[in-house]
Amino acid sequence: MSEGVGEVARRFCEGCGRPLSSEAPARARFCSAVCRCRQWRQGQRLRKRVAAELSGAxxxxxxxxxxxxxxxxxxxxxxxxxxxxxxxxxxxxxx
Structure with a gap:
């Protein structure tokens, strides 16, 4: 029998890096709404910074x-x- 057959790959939260629970939906990317919101705010700040840097103003x-x-x-x-x-x-x- 092959090794790893039947094992589910562990998935991790894109925000904090903690493992997602086994009950999390297949398309879940974050462990909680807090992590999802924090990641969204960081992305907003990054986009704002890049736009300001590119414009130079x-x-x-x-x-x-x-x-x-x-x-x-x-x-x-x-x-x-x-x-x-x-x-x-x-x-x-x-x-």
Missing amino acids: GRAECPECGAIWVAGVDRRSNAVYCSRRCVTRAWRSRK
Whole structure:
């Protein structure tokens, strides 16, 4: 008799990598709605980032530390500083 005959291949969640339960439907790709939503949000952020990078219009630079980020994806589209630390540092240097 051949090895592996009758064994069901283990399937894993595309979001977290945990094994799917044996009762999961054949077309199931995620272990839960939480994993499915998390994966969808990550994909949305990635698509947004790629579109901003390709257009070149979304780049911003922090005047305090020089860090570069994609405006509207990593931070607000009208953000001036990259972090609260730089906001505080700039405020202290002005005072």
